[in-house]
Amino acid sequence: MVNEHQQPTRPPAAEAPAGHPAPSAAGDVPVAETGDFWLLLGAAALLGVFGGLFGLVFMWLLRLGQGWYAYSSPGWMGGHWWWVAVTAAAGLVIGLLRWATRLPFKTPGLIADLQDQYVNPRLVPGILLVSTASLIGGASLGPEKALGSVGGGLGQWMAARRRLDDEGRGATTLSGMAGSYGGLFSSPIIVVMMIVEVARPGGAKLTRVLVTSILSASISFGIYFAVAGTVFLDLYAVPSFSYQNWYLLAGVGIGLLAAVVSTLLGVTVTASGKLFDRLRLPDLVKSIIGGVLFGVVGVILPLTMMTGTDQLGVVLKEGATLGLGLVAVLVIAKMITMGVSLGSGFIGGPIFPSLFIGGTAGVALHLAVPSLPLGLTFTCMLAAVVGGFVSAPFAMVLFAAFTTQIGALNATPVLLAVITSFVTVEAVRFLLARRGRPRADAGAP
Structure with missing residues (x-):
């Protein structure tokens, strides 16, 4: 549910220039021979x-x-x-x-x-x-x-x-x-x-x-x-945990929770964009208002500032000291500041702040359910929230496994969590699109 601004139509396909073979619809020409x-x-x-x-x-x-x-x-x-x-x-x-x-x-x-x-x-x-x-x-x-x-x-x-x-x-x-x-x-x-x-x-x-x-x-x-050197490898050192079979079922449940977080993030970003669009103000004023808003939130909750990469490491290390209430609020606050940033004219990518949201939600889940290992909840939510949000599940499994170094065996619950989140979010998108279709058809001549 990534909020993407309306984009200019992509230029139409050009005919093959002279001296270049025309593309084959049947794919009968090997790629390397072109x-x-x-x-x-x-x-x-x-x-x-x-x-x-x-x-x-x-x-x-x-x-x-x-x-x-x-x-x-x-x-x-x-x-x-x-x-x-x-x-x-x-x-x-x-x-x-x-x-x-x-x-x-x-x-x-x-x-x-x-x-x-x-x-x-x-x-x-x-x-x-x-x-x-x-x-x-x-x-x-x-x-x-x-x-x-x-x-x-x-x-x-x-x-x-x-x-x-x-x-x-x-x-x-x-x-x-x-x-x-x-x-x-x-x-x-x-x-x-x-x-x-x-x-x-x-x-x-x-x-x-x-x-x-x-x-x-x-x-x-x-x-x-x-x-x-490397930027992300071994960045988030999670506590080691031994694989248990019931973690597979836990991964499915964590994936459903991640789908909720991912959907809420998409709704927040979309709603923020629409809210700024409705403001009858010059674009420059909108950007200043956006800066003031996420700046005030940053004063109250400083970990919501910036990309979230370094800030997520702080949450992972000091989550128990920060407490469940503050960690949970950080998840919601980061959604709001991300939505405000995009809606008010600031430009940046959605992946890094989404990683903060997913990883922080994983820390909050561990604090709420201590029987679930922190390494499991953090890695699953880190991958599953972003995997559902940007529709890149397998890339996020690899990213989570590389950044936390949890091992191949413990990556299996992460894979289940990501796939569960991805399929659930895609189902929500399908239902929303299907719900909006009759209205469009009814209004069409």
């Missing part, structure tokens, strides 16, 4: 190099810019009131940047970019500037939108310059996004799985996307690892 395939590999390699280098610079700038964030306590009222001035100023800067770059108030979201396999290169400079200001300003969003837009936009531009066909443009765009994420997610496997699950390329295109994304993500990871 000239475009080798052009795609070359482009993927270049995009991997660019993605690794750009990712290093971008994440370094974010770390430098976010240095103002230091709370006195992770509990109630642990922030500082001058934070509100910073977040409000961020809203003002974002409004001015949108005006200067002529960036629309509603821009395509990360999931829409992946599903449409298209990034408008003309929007990339504005998205990069606004997203950078958003993340430095403390918005509850992640860096994956900016990185994906830069990599995908460059891939789209390269494909247009080489006059690739529609499938080639889509594969190059996705390989550009894979190159941007190769170092960020610390594993090319996770990156490729996420792209395939969300974009869902079919037929011969799947082979192109797989090969080019693996190449691009692997090169990017190699560059990123050589300079900065």
Whole structure:
């Protein structure tokens, strides 16, 4: 239930340029025998190099810019009131940047970019500037939108310059996004799985996307690892626990709870976006209001600020000290700040804050039911909430297993939790779409 802003229609498929074989609907021509395939590999390699280098610079700038964030306590009222001035100023800067770059108030979201396999290169400079200001300003969003837009936009531009066909443009765009994420997610496997699950390329295109994304993500990871090391591997050290058969049933139950959290997150983000849309105010004022709102929440609950990566580690370590009530409130508050950030014109990705929400909900579940091991509840909810929210279940299983190092055996309940959450959320989407269909049909001439 990701809230995606309305997106410009993707350009129609172009006819195959002279000298390039036309795509075969029957798929009777092997992919490797087409000239475009080798052009795609070359482009993927270049995009991997660019993605690794750009990712290093971008994440370094974010770390430098976010240095103002230091709370006195992770509990109630642990922030500082001058934070509100910073977040409000961020809203003002974002409004001015949108005006200067002529960036629309509603821009395509990360999931829409992946599903449409298209990034408008003309929007990339504005998205990069606004997203950078958003993340430095403390918005509850992640860096994956900016990185994906830069990599995908460059891939789209390269494909247009080489006059690739529609499938080639889509594969190059996705390989550009894979190159941007190769170092960020610390594993090319996770990156490729996420792209395939969300974009869902079919037929011969799947082979192109797989090969080019693996190449691009692997090169990017190699560059990123050589300079900065891994980002997420072993990030969340959960207490070890021994596998029990009844954990399989527990995984199904945790998956149902994760589906509720995921659905509530989608409703919160959607409702927040509609609320800001109804405000008869200039876009710049909306951004300032949004900055003030999540800034005030941040003063009260400082762990709701920023992307949530480091903050989730604090919740995992100090959950018992914070208490069940505060941890549960953090889950709801992070949903609100994420919705406010997206609805008021800030730009960022939905994955990182969703990870905070899922992991924190897992800590809350353990505090409420101590018989469930913390390692089990945290890992299951971490993967299942995001897996249902962005429709990437298997990628999130890999991500949770890699970041917590729970082992192959204990990953089985996590897999059941993620699949349960994914299927439940998809069922809810289907029912909502089916419910809205008669109204549309009744109003049609």
